Amino acid sequence: MSAFFRHIAASLVALVLSSGLALAQSKVIVSVGGAACLCYLPTMLAQELGEYKKAGLDVELVDFKGGSQSLTAVIGGSADVVSGYFDHCVNLAAKNQPLQAFVVYDRYPGFALVVAPGRTAEIKSIKDLANKKVGVSAPGSSTDFFLKYMLNKNGVDPHSVAVIGVGLGASAVAAMEQGQIDAAIMLDPAVTVLQNKFKDIKILSDTRTEHDTRDVFGGDYPGGALYSKAEWIEKHPKETQALTTAIVNTLAWIHSHTPEEVMAKMPPNLVGPDKAGYLAALKNTLPMYSTTGRMDPKGAEAVLAVFSLSSPEVAKANVDLSKTYTNKFVEAAGKTN
Numbered sequence: 001m002s003a004f005f006r007h008i009a010a011s012l013v014a015l016v017l018s019s020g021l022a023l024a025q026s027k028v029i030v031s032v033g034g035a036a037c038l039c040y041l042p043t044m045l046a047q048e049l050g051e052y053k054k055a056g057l058d059v060e061l062v063d064f065k066g067g068s069q070s071l072t073a074v075i076g077g078s079a080d081v082v083s084g085y086f087d088h089c090v091n092l093a094a095k096n097q098p099l100q101a102f103v104v105y106d107r108y109p110g111f112a113l114v115v116a117p118g119r120t121a122e123i124k125s126i127k128d129l130a131n132k133k134v135g136v137s138a139p140g141s142s143t144d145f146f147l148k149y150m151l152n153k154n155g156v157d158p159h160s161v162a163v164i165g166v167g168l169g170a171s172a173v174a175a176m177e178q179g180q181i182d183a184a185i186m187l188d189p190a191v192t193v194l195q196n197k198f199k200d201i202k203i204l205s206d207t208r209t210e211h212d213t214r215d216v217f218g219g220d221y222p223g224g225a226l227y228s229k230a231e232w233i234e235k236h237p238k239e240t241q242a243l244t245t246a247i248v249n250t251l252a253w254i255h256s257h258t259p260e261e262v263m264a265k266m267p268p269n270l271v272g273p274d275k276a277g278y279l280a281a282l283k284n285t286l287p288m289y290s291t292t293g294r295m296d297p298k299g300a301e302a303v304l305a306v307f308s309l310s311s312p313e314v315a316k317a318n319v320d321l322s323k324t325y326t327n328k329f330v331e332a333a334g335k336t337n
Helices: 002-024 038-048 067-076 087-093 142-153 170-177 190-197 210-217 230-235 237-254 259-265 275-288 297-310 312-316 328-336
Strands: 026-032 057-063 081-085 099-104 112-115 133-136 162-165 183-186 203-206 224-229
Touching (some): 026 038, 026 067, 038 224, 038 237, 057 237, 067 081, 067 087, 067 224, 081 087, 087 099, 087 142, 087 224, 099 237, 112 190, 133 142, 133 170, 170 183, 183 190, 203 210, 224 230, 224 237, 230 237, 297 312
Parallel strands (some): 026 057, 026 081, 133 162, 133 183
Antiparallel strands (some): 081 224, 112 183, 112 203
């Protein structure tokens, strides 16, 4: 009889373990608006560190050319969560499409408005971009929003500028080198790669540091975050919490390791052939990463203020910012760590 009960107990243990395994492999698809960009490094690094699996998730990261395309994947239902810029949540709130950010990994947007190497003599200020071709990651992406804001701020009609999607990595650098565009909104490591090749490169606006970000926007301006449809978050609190915990742990890991150690964990295809350039860009970028994962309410207000200046639709929408983000999952992650 005791042997029979031992067999039953062993079966129950096996059932519990298999159930736990099934739970550990809960599948979540995260769309990324340009995996090679250092602005999205925490999302990619969390996979390399095994943080998603530790939190009980099987995360599939799907790379897109720009933030607008990764957002479209979630809106269309082919992905669950976006790793992209928070400003999309504000922009879509004005269109009654509720999206909510639940963990912020970039304190600054990291955008740089760079003049193409062969155009520095004729383009000396943002005003000179009228009737020029300017690259962005993809039309409708955060880089496009930033371009329009800077044009408006400097008295240039955005409609006078030809906006061209060139991606964020090697394709953007190539477009600049080959003269396909006159300028571009770029992010690291592409900015640093271009600077290393052309010592006299001209940057018209830079938001890669706290000082520069405040100079451009008048305050802090959150960049990359994980966000999704409010409905998905409500229906998947465990998955949302697991994703948040994974990113918060990854941010802590980043700030407790050297740039060389961080780079060593990144996939070779994202680092690229110019390791020295990548490392230099990473050293410039590390201060951009959040230490907490929290959304600063003042930062969210700055995003709304920027969009209100450049988009009449947002200005008239009376957006409720409190619905575009939540810190509750970050706070819960802090209590369990």
